[in-house]
Amino acid sequence: DAKTTQPPSMDCAEGRAANLPCNHSTISGNEYVYWYRQIHSQGPQYIIHGLKNNETNEMASLIITEDRKSSTLILPHATLRDTAVYYCIVRVENTDKLIFGTGTRLQVFP
Amino acid sequence: EAGVAQSPRYKIIEKRQSVAFWCNPISGHATLYWYQQILGQGPKLLIQFQNNGVVDDSQLPKDRFSAERLKGVDSTLKIQPAKLEDSAVYLCASSLNLAVSGNTIYFGEGSWLTVV
Numbered sequence: 495d496a497k498t499t500q501p502p503s504m505d506c507a508e509g510r511a512a513n514l515p516c517n518h519s520t521i522s523g524n525e526y527v528y529w530y531r532q533i534h535s536q537g538p539q540y541i542i543h544g545l546k547n548n549e550t551n552e553m554a555s556l557i558i559t560e561d562r563k564s565s566t567l568i569l570p571h572a573t574l575r576d577t578a579v580y581y582c583i584v585r586v587e588n589t590d591k592l593i594f595g596t597g598t599r600l601q602v603f604p
Numbered sequence: 605e606a607g608v609a610q611s612p613r614y615k616i617i618e619k620r621q622s623v624a625f626w627c628n629p630i631s632g633h634a635t636l637y638w639y640q641q642i643l644g645q646g647p648k649l650l651i652q653f654q655n656n657g658v659v660d661d662s663q664l665p666k667d668r669f670s671a672e673r674l675k676g677v678d679s680t681l682k683i684q685p686a687k688l689e690d691s692a693v694y695l696c697a698s699s700l701n702l703a704v705s706g707n708t709i710y711f712g713e714g715s716w717l718t719v720v
Binding site: 530535536537538539540543581590591592593594595596597 | 608635637639645646647648649652659660695697699707708709710711712713714716
């Protein structure tokens with residue numbers, strides 16, 4: 495299974511962009527990169543996913559490097575409510591499973 | 605659109621007792637998952653169903669855990685007898701169909717279990 499590496503924690507000032515990195519150097523050609531976040535006492539919330547191209551939705555942008563070995567989740571204007579644990583996950587091929595790591599704890603401060 | 609429903613939200617039991625958690629996935633979702641999340645860790649997959657069949661239960665401690673999805677819709681996860689180390693959040697999730705690549709998995713709010 496492809497594995498991901500994320501920094502354990504990051505800080506970001508409210509209103510600034512939060513850039514969360516993820517390394518997935520062993521990713522296979524048809525495996526997707528997914529991002530979820532988990533706010534305390536809630537279930538994981540889907541944010542965005544991508545295969546090769548950069549993606550953007552109302553929550554965030556996902557930038558995937560050309561070699562697909564790393565990606566960055568961008569929250570363009572972080573708010574206090576974005577404080578959460580962010581998980582970068584590679585979708586296991588042909589099994590439809592999500593295998594979670596320990597994620598990045600993002601703290602947004604005023 | 606209604607999300608993944610789980611109950612009970614919180615449960616406290618003594619060790620060696622039994623407990624059951626219920627999950628109702630998003631309407632029309634064929635694939636259902638149960639995850640266990642211990643405090644401070646990421647969720648760990650316990651079992652995955654496609655309709656009423658088990659796709660993967662390799663991480664399910666079968667001596668004490670069981671799960672079923674008899675009619676291919678809602679599901680029950682049971683623990684009997686419970687141990688202290690079973691204290692965790694049990695998350696149910698669903699997705700449209702295993703065969704559709706890149707489809708999204710949606711999670712419920714979880715059932716918090718404390719074993720004392």
